[in-house]
Amino acid sequence: MNEKRFVLSSLLILFGINFIGLVSAQFYRGYSLSDLLNTFDSSTVILTSIFLIAFILIFWPLSKFFRENALLAGIISFAMSFLLIFEINRRGLDFAGFFYNIGISGGILYTILPLVLIIGLIFSGFKYGWGITLTSVGLFFIGISFTDIIYEKGITFILGFILLSIGIWLWIRRRKKSGFTGSYYQNHDNSYGPSPRQVYKQQKVQQRYQQKLEDQRRRGELTQQKHQQNLAERERQARETKIRRRAGKIAKIRTRREKAEQASQKERNKRYQKSL
Structure with a gap:
């Protein structure tokens, strides 16, 4: 050519x-x-x-x-x-x-x-x-x-x-x-x-373009995976926070009950001693 x-x-x-x-x-x-x-x-x-x-x-x-x-x-x-x-x-x-x-x-x-x-x-x-x-x-x-x-x-x-x-x-x-x-x-x-040289160059350009698209797709997949991992981590942290808060509330309720039982026991002891 x-x-x-x-x-x-x-x-x-x-x-x-x-x-x-x-x-x-x-x-x-x-x-x-x-x-x-x-x-x-x-x-x-x-x-x-x-x-x-x-x-x-x-x-x-x-x-x-x-x-x-x-x-x-x-x-x-x-x-x-x-x-x-x-x-x-x-x-x-x-x-x-x-x-x-x-x-x-x-x-x-x-x-x-x-x-x-x-x-x-x-x-x-x-x-x-x-x-x-x-x-x-x-x-x-x-x-x-x-x-x-x-x-x-x-x-x-x-x-x-x-x-x-x-x-x-x-x-x-x-x-x-x-x-x-x-x-x-x-x-x-x-x-x-x-010419064959131009066809070869065009093929190289297309290969680089396809490689670029493949790299972008892989980066997109990695970004999506990281995003999903971050969401899962946030959900796990939220569940743990909720569990800790619930455990704290249960511990407070249990402490109040124990104090109430102790106070009630002291009151019964006082009444018993007075009755003697």
């Missing part, structure tokens, strides 16, 4: 690059992939990498919090990541100069950062779903096309629009075809059904 999604996404990305190449051919005498990459300077690549890293780090805890609404977590993550790079760009921080000062040349940046971007996109696609990933990247490209970060704004806008359309299409297709709406699979693209 994952292989099919990966092949589909790769073909769509290659189609987008070729489409942009056809558009950019109007501005360049010759078209090649290097011409397209040369339109992005090191600052753009660095900002894009920061955006992707921030998006993944923000989306991960939000997806745990909004379990039933991954789209909301994606929108919030995109907004926060975009605000972060917007503020960085507004302050004019020179990341290329920073890397150059620590001994990393621009050529190395152009080699490493695209690999970081590709690995990050693949990780985000498999981890959080290709629909959310492509939608976020498309919105990001559309957003930066209205700024002065890049030179070819039209090409970037078209690329962002294509990725946004593909991401929305994948997300809607997953929503329609997935039979696990409202469950764990809402956080993933399941255009071809759940």
